[in-house]
Amino acid sequence: VSDKGCKEIFKRMRQRGVADGPSSLYSLVSALHLASADVGKEGMAALQELLMSQMCILTSLDLSSTAIDGWALIQALRGNATVTSLDVRRVPGIASMFEAVGDLLLQEGGICRIGYMRCDAYDILEGDKVISLRERVIGQGAAKLLAGLLKHNDSIVDLDLTATDLEKVSVEAIAAVFAFNEALTVLRLTFNPQLDGEAKAALTAAAEKWKPTLRLEL
Template identity: 45%
Template sequence: HALVVLVHVDEGEELLELGGGLLRELLSTRLILTCHRAEAIPSALRQQGELWSIVALGLYMNDIKLAEHNTRELFEHMRPRGGAASDLLYSRVIALHLGCEGAATTELPAGSMAALAEFLGNQACVLQTLDLSFTQVDTSELVAALRTNASLTSLDIRGVPHVAELQTVIYDALGQLLLQPDCTSRIGYLRCDAFELPEDLLKLDLQEVTLDPSATHLLAGLLKYNSTLLDLDLTASNLTRDGVTGLVTALEYNATLTALRVKYNPALDEHAKSLLRDVAAARGGPHLSIELR
């Protein structure tokens, strides 16, 4: 374990209040100084360390049980605004992790969920990654907030109790939202109980994984905004005609995928296969190879 000391500095004179001996003691540990202007830190002190410019931050609060007033205050601080200096670091948070690491679930109180929904619905929201894994949340309120959010690109809802109970409803709602032509949401990466599509994944292998039609619908919605996945294998995955319709809609927007495998899905008739061939032929970017047999 290492002691890390974080000190915020507005003016260089504030460091004098620490005293020379105390400052030398702090320098012997891992001392992090934050400031809004590099000039606020004396040059002699800057030469003893590294100067970094903070562009974005991640806030990891996994397995931490927060009271309602704490979470409401947190989301209030994270709302971007031209205000007090203490809010500036919070407003640069682009990744928020509230989920649990284990199988046990934690609960986000109703008031906290309302504050999160309000934060996500704010037009100035800059959050890109949200981890709610194994956290009890109001899923209907979450979906409603995502309808107006344009910043979020990655979401983790693994083990969320209400999603497990109402999986078909939640997956369908998210899929329909993302596939709308005038959709505001831009989520292209998601971890859920049916599959995991993280940001760095190049190939998603769901061969012989029996997917509920709602999960396929959700996957199609994500594919619309995903810009990293190259290979999607849905061989023998219970793909239906409606699932193909969603995939075709997504592929009209997706310009990254280069291989789609849908063999051994008996529900696909010749019309469904023709739709896939047509959307591949109309691709203006990289060639899209589709395996149908």
């Protein structure tokens, strides 16, 4: 689909469908798949309009293998409370924005509530109860994003982050979401050398305060 085609799709969604139907087809679309589409400047502007519309009910958005403007997407998601699942695999430059997306999801009072994401760092899929990222290096940006996803994720019960080379600040971000996440029951963090005694003590304290039944492996 070309950029012009994307714009036309959004234009038709914005228009009234039938005489006695909804004022906009925005209110009928819950999933949108634009994988490999040429989402250029015009298409991105139209997508932003959809995401920020009060009539938007979109919960799943697939933008994989596109060249979207990541910063424009982040700004649109900042004003969206419906999208819970996002696919941004093979999107050029998106990895450099992981931390910004994580900050968005962790923002106090923020309305964005994405809890499931497919990206080049990992897949957090709807319905998955056990996630293993064992022995996979997770950078600071990807870790901040993971913390943000955990804040809104209601399915993961067992998360294995063994030997992922997590930084201390990344684990602090994960500990901060214990107050919001109700599903997680097992968190494995062994063999992460940057987690010193202070970091482990802070994790244990956060778990005791917010998730006393959490099995924490340090």
